[in-house]
Amino acid sequence: MPFYVSPEQVMNDKAQYARKGIARGRSLVGMVYDEGILLAAENPSEVLHKISEIYDRIAFAGAGKYSEYDSLRRQGVQFADVRGYQYSREDVDARSLANAYAQVMNHVFTTEIKPLEVEILVAEVGHTTETDQLFRITFDGIVMDDDHYSVLGGESEPVAERLKDSWQAGLSLGDALRTARAALAGPERTIEPASLEVAVLSRSNGRRAFRRIDGEPLAELLGP
Amino acid sequence: MANDREEPGPGADPVVISDGHSTDVVALLRQRGCDPFAAVEGRGGDAPAVTHGTTICAIRYVDGVVMAGDRRATAGNIIAHRAMEKVYPADRHSGVAIAGAAGAAMEMVKLFQLQLEHYEKLEGMALSFEGKANTLAQMVRSNLPAAIQMGMVVVPLFAGYDLRRERGRIFTYDYTGGRYEETDYQAEGSGGRDARTTIKLGWHDSLTRDETLELAIQALYEAADEDSATGGPDPIRGLYPKMATITAEGFVDVPDQEVATRFAALIERRRQRGGSVEQAAPPTSVTPKAGRGKSSS
Numbered sequence: 001m002p003f004y005v006s007p008e009q010v011m012n013d014k015a016q017y018a019r020k021g022i023a024r025g026r027s028l029v030g031m032v033y034d035e036g037i038l039l040a041a042e043n044p045s046e047v048l049h050k051i052s053e054i055y056d057r058i059a060f061a062g063a064g065k066y067s068e069y070d071s072l073r074r075q076g077v078q079f080a081d082v083r084g085y086q087y088s089r090e091d092v093d094a095r096s097l098a099n100a101y102a103q104v105m106n107h108v109f110t111t112e113i114k115p116l117e118v119e120i121l122v123a124e125v126g127h128t129t130e131t132d133q134l135f136r137i138t139f140d141g142i143v144m145d146d147d148h149y150s151v152l153g154g155e156s157e158p159v160a161e162r163l164k165d166s167w168q169a170g171l172s173l174g175d176a177l178r179t180a181r182a183a184l185a186g187p188e189r190t191i192e193p194a195s196l197e198v199a200v201l202s203r204s205n206g207r208r209a210f211r212r213i214d215g216e217p218l219a220e221l222l223g224p
Numbered sequence: 225m226a227n228d229r230e231e232p233g234p235g236a237d238p239v240v241i242s243d244g245h246s247t248d249v250v251a252l253l254r255q256r257g258c259d260p261f262a263a264v265e266g267r268g269g270d271a272p273a274v275t276h277g278t279t280i281c282a283i284r285y286v287d288g289v290v291m292a293g294d295r296r297a298t299a300g301n302i303i304a305h306r307a308m309e310k311v312y313p314a315d316r317h318s319g320v321a322i323a324g325a326a327g328a329a330m331e332m333v334k335l336f337q338l339q340l341e342h343y344e345k346l347e348g349m350a351l352s353f354e355g356k357a358n359t360l361a362q363m364v365r366s367n368l369p370a371a372i373q374m375g376m377v378v379v380p381l382f383a384g385y386d387l388r389r390e391r392g393r394i395f396t397y398d399y400t401g402g403r404y405e406e407t408d409y410q411a412e413g414s415g416g417r418d419a420r421t422t423i424k425l426g427w428h429d430s431l432t433r434d435e436t437l438e439l440a441i442q443a444l445y446e447a448a449d450e451d452s453a454t455g456g457p458d459p460i461r462g463l464y465p466k467m468a469t470i471t472a473e474g475f476v477d478v479p480d481q482e483v484a485t486r487f488a489a490l491i492e493r494r495r496q497r498g499g500s501v502e503q504a505a506p507p508t509s510v511t512p513k514a515g516r517g518k519s520s521s
Contacts (some may be wrong), residue, residue, distance in 0.1 A: 053345050077345045082256050085338055209507060 001084035005183070014115045018139040021117025022064040023154045027184055030061060031149035031167060032132045033176035035208065036125040036202040040180040041153075046214070051199045053210035055092045057082040057125045059201050063153030064118035064139075072101060072120060077168045089207075094124030098135035098143050106141025108132045115139050125201035125209050129169070132199050151183075174221045175202065181222065239244050248336070249342040250366070251318070260335050261366045277453020279415030280310050281443055282383035282394045284408050285431040289383045291319045292440040293447060295463050296324050296455025303365045304506035306392035306455065311466045313475040315340040318356055318384025318468060319468055323413035324399075325376040325517035332363050332378050332518045339363075353386035357403060365401025381412050392470065415447030415454035420421055422446045437478060440467060457487040 028041030028050055039061050050069075051061045054076045062069025073162040079100055084092045103121060109115045122135040134146040146149075149167050151160040162183040171179065174191055177198065185191045201209040213221065246252065253260055263295050280293035296303060305326075312333050312371035314320045322329035338361055344350045345431060351359065370376040382395040394406040409427055411419035422443040429438065444465050448456030457464050464487060467478040 047348075047349065052348070074346055077342065078252055081338060081342050081345075082253060082258065083250075083335070084252060085260075086258055 002077050013164050014109065015112045015140065018109075018117050022119055022129070025064050025153050027151060027153035027155055027159050028061050028063050029149060029151050029159065029180045029183060030121050030123050030134050030146075031176055031180060032134075032169075032170075033162070033171045033173055033203055034129065034131060035173060037123045037132055037134070037201055038122065038173065039121070039199050039201075040177065040184065041196060041197045042191055044195045046194075046197075049197065050183040051197055051212075053199075053208070054097065054122070055084065056089060056207050057209050058092065058097065058125045059068065059199065059210050061121040061123070061152065062118055063120075064223065065116075065119060068116050069118040069120055072104070072116075072118065076101065076103070076122070094122045094135055096135050096151075098122045098137060098173060101137050102141040102143045104141070105137060105146065106138060109140040119156075121150050121152055123201060125203055158186065163188070174223065177218075177221050193222055196222075233516070234369075247343045247346050249339045252342075260331065261370075277451070278310060278323040278413030279411060279419050279444055279447035279451065280323055280381050280413055281416070281419050281423065281440060282321065282381050282406075282412035283427065283431070283440055284383075284394060284438050285393040285433065285436040287433060288385040288469060289319075289394060290433075290436045290440050290467065290469050291323045291329040291381070291383055292322050292444055292465055292467040294444055294465050296453065298453045301452075303455075306421075306458065306461065307463050310464050311468055312337070313468070314343070314356065314360075314382070314384065315350060316474045317350075317387060317470060317472075318353070318382065319382075319470050319475050320360065321381040321412075323381070324377065324378040324418070328367060328370060328376045328377070329378045329380070332367065332380065336360055336363055337379075337392075350386065353384065353393055355407075356384075357382055357393075360395070361397060361401045361403040364397045364399065368400055371399045378411055381410060384475075385472055387472070390472070408416040409445060411447070415444075415446075415451035418450045419443035419447040437467065437469075437486060438490075441465075441483070441488065441490055445487070445490055457484070457491070459488070482494075 010188050026042040030037060031106065032037045039051045039059060041061065048066055050060065050063065050071050054060045058080065060073050060076055062073060077096055079097060080092045105116055116139050118139060119182060120137050124133045127131045133152045134142045134150045136150045136152060149163050151163065166183060176187055181191055181196060198213045200211055200213060203209065205211055250260060264472060277296065277298040278294060280291050281286065282291045291311045297305035299459040309318060311321045311383045314337055320333055322333060333489065335459050339355060342442060360380060363379065367378055379399060380397055386393050393411055396404050396406055396412065409423045413425060423439055423493050445456065448454045453487045464480055464483040467483055469476050469478060
């Protein structure tokens with residue numbers, strides 16, 4: 001016997017399913033500092049990255065199910081490399097990449113049985129702080145153009161709440177990093193440098209702005 | 225995201241969630257309708273002979289390798305371009321120099337750079353040095369139809385610092401994609417033979433950066449002296465051969481000023497040596513004339 005389920009119900013169920021999946025992962029933040037954009041995530045693994053390079057000035061970060069955001073990351077690299085080859089390196093920008101991601105994620109959300117359990121961030125460092133861009137794309141393909149900082153993943157709301165108070169313009173890299181760690185950890189705990197994945201898109205880094213920070217340099221920046 | 229230029233055709237899946245785990249950028253470009261080695265339509269046989277005017281060289285020394293190349297592009301007996309660069313970074317720790325048909329060669333460099341970066345980003349680490357050398361061999365081989373039918377031969381020289389073996393390495397290629405590792409040095413192009421002989425006479429196993437740059441400059445000078453398709457130093461326009469060092473620290477261009485100074489010193493040494501047929505004439509104050517004059521070497 002055929003039965004009817006309202007579209008609202010279907011969408012609500014899918015959204016709830018996706019949110020549950022994303023909530024299982026830890027949070028990550030992206031924020032503007034004086035020299036570029038800092039990306040920091042709580043990640044106990046040193047090889048399964050949440051944060052990666054897409055193109056000269058563009059980085060990617062994913063929260064939620066690793067296999068799904070890693071697949072999106074690969075597609076992003078392909079999208080950017082093909083476009084840069086066809087036209088020019090300058091013609092690869094975060095906005096068009098974010099739109100392409102939104103298309104894919106929206107398509108999966110509306111047509112597939114299982115939605116993607118991911119939330120992703122596409123960051124592009126500009127030539128000045130004013131032109132730095134942070135695009136957050138949710139599991140259903142909604143794009144948000146964030147100012148100053150973005151928070152993704154499980155407990156994003158309390159983290160965003162904390163950043164609202166602690167983020168300020170013109171932070172140095174060290175200050176930004178400590179702010180990000182405090183926001184991710186909350187008042188009750190601290191995150192060891194070993195479980196922190198950190199990368200920057202730095203204006204002073206040459207053509208490829210992306211650089212990972214780990215080990216000794218990370219510990220030094222975080223301070224005692 | 226399958227193709228950002230065209231609407232997918234009827235029945236086509238507009239979403240590509242997984243392309244498998246291919247890191248092959250040429251296959252990717254083909255799939256997206258942008259074939260870098262698009263089929264060459266043409267007759268075989270009486271292909272126009274493309275002359276390979278150029279001198280490029282790579283020399284191994286204690287810290288890595290030096291790469292150098294002249295700046296002249298020729299079309300027959302015409303100088304087509306005076307400022308062409310033939311030495312490029314391939315990635316952080318390797319470089320590629322090109323001899324042969326300019327258009328095809330530059331396209332190959334662009335594709336090679338893209339392939340190395342593409343792999344590095346997808347896999348999270350760079351290809352091994354051997355892997356990079358093989359990748360370039362495949363690209364040269366893909367160019368074989370164009371080489372045979374139209375004479376668009378590309379002969380690259382690949383060199384760099386192998387981070388795993390901790391030494392400089394040099395690879396040469398033939399136009400069929402054959403790949404040959406050189407132990408110490410190599411030079412290619414129409415002036416390659418003169419350059420190679422010069423390097424051979426001065427090379428030893430413990431060259432420093434300074435000595436290697438000096439040797440490369442001598443090699444390029446001799447090549448330009450003997451080969452009309454190799455450009456020499458051009459102080460009037462301020463154009464000098466492009467030189468780079470590749471060590472554990474990465475690919476670094478030798479500053480133009482340093483190259484200029486070294487050439488000026490070499491020219492001065494040659495002038496003092498004498499032996500020119502113009503010796504009887506009063507010495508000119510402009511260096512370039514002296515540089516272009518006949519040398520006794």
